Amino acid sequence: MRTWISRMLPLPKGRVPRALSLLLLLVFTVAFTRNVISAVQATLEVNRLRDENAALQAQADALAAERVLLDDPAFLALIARGYSLGSTVERPFALAANAPALPADAPGSAARRVTTGATTPSPIDVWLGVLFGS
Numbered sequence: 001m002r003t004w005i006s007r008m009l010p011l012p013k014g015r016v017p018r019a020l021s022l023l024l025l026l027v028f029t030v031a032f033t034r035n036v037i038s039a040v041q042a043t044l045e046v047n048r049l050r051d052e053n054a055a056l057q058a059q060a061d062a063l064a065a066e067r068v069l070l071d072d073p074a075f076l077a078l079i080a081r082g083y084s085l086g087s088t089v090e091r092p093f094a095l096a097a098n099a100p101a102l103p104a105d106a107p108g109s110a111a112r113r114v115t116t117g118a119t120t121p122s123p124i125d126v127w128l129g130v131l132f133g134s
Contacts, residue, residue: 069075077086084092102109121129 080086081090081092086092
């Protein structure tokens with residue numbers, strides 16, 4: 001039987017170990033490459049999960065800060081006034097949704113508070129203007 005196989009496979013004795021070692025090297029290379037690829041994919045997945053975890057932590061911190069704001073009595077009183085639940089001496093009011101914007105010089109606006117308006121001359125300047133004309 002051995003002679004029949006050796007006639008069917010005319011490989012010299014030195015080529016068989018080389019072919020087997022080449023086949024073994026090929027199998028090892030494929031297995032190693034697959035392991036390296038899976039390790040890279042696992043690293044990418046860990047980085048993605050780390051970024052997602054950081055985003056979720058930031059969202060949780062924002063929600064905790066909002067919860068602190070919602071527990072503040074001053075904030076709750078302000079919201080209650082919006083529903084006319086303030087004290088009895090307050091006058092409830094609401095602006096219409098389509099109300100026009102206030103003009104720039106409306107009472108209480110920043111333009112009236114920040115600008116000095118017309119400057120009034122000092123009394124000496126008025127007297128000098130009367131005496132010498134200006």
